[in-house]
Amino acid sequence: MKEHIVYLALGSNLGNxxxxxxxxxxxxxxxxxxxxxxxxxxxxxxxxxxxxKFLNQVIRGKTYLEPEPLLKHLKRxxxxxxxKDSFPNGPRLIDIDILFFDELIxxxxxxxxxxxxxxxxxxxxxxxxxxxxxLVHPANKxxxxxxxxxxxxxxxxxxx
Numbered sequence: 566m567k568e569h570i571v572y573l574a575l576g577s578n579l580g581n582x583x584x585x586x587x588x589x590x591x592x593x594x595x596x597x598x599x600x601x602x603x604x605x606x607x608x609x610x611x612x613x614x615x616x617x618k619f620l621n622q623v624i625r626g627k628t629y630l631e632p633e634p635l636l637k638h639l640k641r642x643x644x645x646x647x648x649k650d651s652f653p654n655g656p657r658l659i660d661i662d663i664l665f666f667d668e669l670i671x672x673x674x675x676x677x678x679x680x681x682x683x684x685x686x687x688x689x690x691x692x693x694x695x696x697x698x699x700l701v702h703p704a705n706k707x708x709x710x711x712x713x714x715x716x717x718x719x720x721x722x723x724x725x
Contacts, residue, residue: 568627571597571635572664572696574680574689575622578610579658580647582620583724589646589659590624596638601625603692609720611688612654620724623664623692632666636676639663664689668703679704687718 573593577585583605590599603623610616628635639661647658664680671678679702683689690713693700698710705712 566629568629569631569667571626571628571666572693572700573624573626573639574660574662574664574683574692575624576619576660576662576688577658578617578619578656585646585659586620586622589642589661590622592642592646593624593626596630596635597626597628599624599626601696603695605724606688606691607722607724608688610654610656611686613652616656619688621688621692623689623696625696632663632669632671632676632678633673635666636663662689664693665700665703670703684712685716687713687716687721690716691718691721 575586575589586605590602593599601624605620605622608619608621610619630638643659643661651657662680663678664683666678669678684702684705690709693709694713698708700709702712
C-alpha cells in the first residue's frame with residue numbers, strides 16, 4: 566500500500582478556535598499520520614469579511630488514502646466535529662482543505678489538487694512556509710517562498 570505525502574490547511578473562526586484545530590488534527594488518525602504542524606496564525610476573513618477572524622494552520626502528513634477517499638474522510642470529519650453548512654467563505658467551526666497530494670495535479674468534479682487558490686492566499690502560504698518553503702507547486706512551478714512573495718500578508722499574525 567503506497568503512502569502519500571499530503572499537506573492540509575485547517576481553519577476555524579467559530580467557538581474555541583484553537584481547540585477546534587487541535588481536535589481536527591487528532592481526529593485525522595488512523596487514516597493520516599501527522600508528521601509536522603505549522604504554528605497557528607490569526608488571519609482576517611477572506612472573501613466574506615463580516616465575520617470573526619480565523620485561526621489557520623497547515624499540517625504535513627502521510628496517508629494511504631487516494632485523493633477522493635481522503636476528501637470524503639475530511640468532509641465526514643468536519644461534520645463529526647460540528648461543521649454546519651454555510652455559504653462560500655462564510656464562518657465555520659472547522660474547515661480542512663487538501664493543498665498538495667504528492668506532486669499530483671488532479672481534477673474531478675469534487676476536487677482540484679493542488680488547491681486552486683492556494684497561490685493567492687497568504688493565510689495558507691505563511692504556515693506552509695514554516696513547514697516547507699522550497700516545496701514547489703507542480704502546476705505553476707513556483708516554490709511556496711515565491712508564491713508568498715507575491716501575496717499580501719497584511720493583518721496576519723502568528724499566535725503565541
